[in-house]
Amino acid sequence: MEYFDLALAAEFTELQNLQANPHASVRLTSHERLRYLIENTPAIIYSSVPTGDFKMTFVSSNARRILGYDPDLMVSDPNFWFEHIHPDDKPNIFSSLSMLFVEGERTYEYRFRDIQGNYVWMRDMLRLIRDESGNPIEVIGSLTDVSERKAMEESLHRKGEEQKLLIQRLQEAQDQLLQSEKMASIGQLAAGIAHEINNPIGFVNSNLVSLHSYIEDMFDAIDQLQSVAHETNALKCKEIREKADLDFLETDIAELFNESLDGLKRVKDIVQSLKDFSHVGETEWQEADLIQGIESTLNIVYNEIKYKAKIQKKYQPLPPVRCVISQINQVVMNLLVNASHAIHDKGDISISTGHANDQVWISISDTGSGIPQDLINRIFEPFFTTKPIGTGTGLGLSLSYGIVKKHRGKIEVKSEIGKGSEFVIRLPLDPDRTQIN
Template sequence: GHRVLAAENGIKAWELFQQNDIEMVITDWIMPGMDGLALCKKIRSLANESYTYVIILTAKDQKEDLVEVFNAGADDYIAKPFDPHELNARVKTGARIVELEIQHKDIANILIESRNKLKIVFDSLEEEIVAIDDKFRIVSANNAFLRNTGATFQEIIGKPCFQDENGSSTGFCDKKVNFLAKRVIESGTPQHSLDTYSDKHGEKRYKRMNCLPVKDEAGKIFQLVIVLKDITDDKIREEKIKALNKRMQETSDEIKVKNEKLEYTLKQLKNTQAQIVQAEKMASVGQLAAGVAHEINNPTGFVSSNLKTLADYLNDINRLIKQYRMLITELKDNNAEDKITSSIEKLLDQISGIEKEIDLDFIMDDVMDLINDCREGTKRIKKIVLDLKDFAHPGEDKLQATDINKGIESTLNVVWNELKYKATVTKDYGKLPIVKCYPQQLNQVFMNIFVNAVQAIEKRGEIRISTRADNGSVEVRISDTGVGIPKENISKIFDPFFTTKEVGKGTGLGMNIAHNIIKKHNGTINVESEVGKGTTFRIRIPVN
């Protein structure tokens, strides 16, 4: 809606207009004291910031009357007697025009503010900037250009930027800039140049010259912007830096030659180390892949089987529900009768028959068992996948607060398919403090020992795991009842590439990597073994 102020004559309307911010005036032409046209002329005589839309109501409808209305400054007129719907429509039109005028004024204010800000930036630049039209007349310039030429803004606007060929005007830029401007006009592209000259004191100076085209929507150049900057100080600094760099380069050449050999050697060593560790990691993952797939296939198999059975149950239940729905429909149709019709009796018999056929009681009992089995199977799959992910996650080199017992359990879950057919695993976990370590690297140590242990068991044996806290350290013991290690080989098992396995079945790096990982943790790893009885590895890791 609109807030309306009413006046009984033109004089009071004029008083109200001066006292309020009025967006629209609807007035009669003929009024006592001051008529509508006089009121309109007074409104237009004021220099208001906001626009007022004026509608004249008149019974006059001659062409010359309407011309007089519009000459008085009115925006619209309505012939009397008027239609309220027409008046409402014209008021809405006026409101839209007032709103557009407000928006236009806001945009204009924004543009003026932007122009002023741009002018501030323009004038604060140290570069000399001058804009010229396609006839090379100056249309704008910043303070730096004015200071250099010694002219005022009024003195240069509209004047030729360059000296005429006949010498009738001196111009404000030299021939080199003129040449650059002509190249822009010819090519339609920005042109750049570096001018070298001597000043009045005979000192060498450098000036960077840029000439940029300004094009209209059709792609025609209508202005050029010339940017000139004295870069003598930059050039002097650049030459000093070049000289300094040259001296530094000469000084560093010898060091560079010496360091190149050392860097190459270190790079080769790092590459070799990374390749060895990655090869052993990939060998371990490859060795576990078949087992992990088998461990996942088992629960996947019975989950799939259970889902098929659940689908069959659902089909049977759907048949039964269909009969129930038919019975409900029949009961609704026969609701007014007290007797059971033959069609209802038939449906009841069919329902009873289907319940017996599908053994509904058994289905209701078995469904939850099947769902629980599926949930258990998916939990097993999830645990295996997460443990394998934790083990195989690439390059985790950050210390983490870790529960060693959980790390052993996670590793056992990953290698379980390798162990379960040949060994019984006995666990005796002590209460351990949280250890700051590299958990994935320790898990690789445990895995190497577990895999070696089960490979050392010929038929069926036992792997025993015990953990305990001891004097600021965590101790892990892993024992097996395998064939044992000959005494002459015990001192070699941590050597790189030492293996007693057949060719192609071992890299000889597993225990060497394990030894280096424990050493990295400032810990110790020892082995005790007796041929025919088994082997025990004892690992100690400091808590902090």
């Protein structure tokens, strides 16, 4: 349709030049027919000078119907076209308009202000007309309102973006579901391990206590026998006691019992921490003690950290926080493990807490290698990792980000190469009432 309109405009220009011929009655009839076609075509036909500001020299009368302007006004104002183009669209047009003289044709889509002050999308097809010598003499063009198509394209684009966002959210939900299933499996395993380990720990602990009591009674009996022995046997008893080094055994056995009981207590604490960390069956929101969660998580990952880093704790008391504590523990665990991986030899990991107003924060910092600034904005992307191939899935931080976002909080990160990184988790006391921006 646009090419047809351009042809009509070219014919109209030619007819204008022929109107001076007094013998052109047939041509005048063609002229009337042409005017009728132009006035009823969907496109505004125009012509302009091929230099300077491309001042319009002709505008078809249907401009009044499409844009609301009087064609004579559009022709009389030398800056009309330029001044009515949307400011954001001008640079693209004028930076390439000179190519019209090379290619002979150009097509643009831009926003043009109508008489109501609204910007409508127009498709502008320009063609350069040259004389027999090749010199530019005129530019003809057609302006077609494509606002409806643009609206449809924008709607499709918006729907496409919404679909992308929906797919991303579904992917995140699936990742979190998989991780939740994994954590649930760990929790069930922990419950089973706790049950299986607590039984032998219980009777071993009981037996040690009883054995310690029996040995104390045995040493007491030996002392009493030695005290009532006949004087002639007293030297023999003393010799036997010294040979067996009973004084050392009595002291050392007591220390061994105390160490064994302490070791059993540590095993019980680790098992309990594993249960607390996973919180089997707890997927509901409830008020929780975050510091207790941090401590239970530390017990779980301590074996991976203790050979590389010294843990420094700077806790401020925290009010109860409404959350899914097992998920917050998972975030803390991911950050602690990442901090230990960032330390190549020996270093420090600091954990601090605090609260203000209606929010709490947990800071985990390390003295590791740091994160390059050009990667800071990518570390929360799914499957992105700075670790060597085969040593990281790239899901830890993205899942942590999703969990914190679900709790209406946020994660902040600061890092410097060679000095380390700091991750700060900020959470509202009650996500139903407050959201951290």
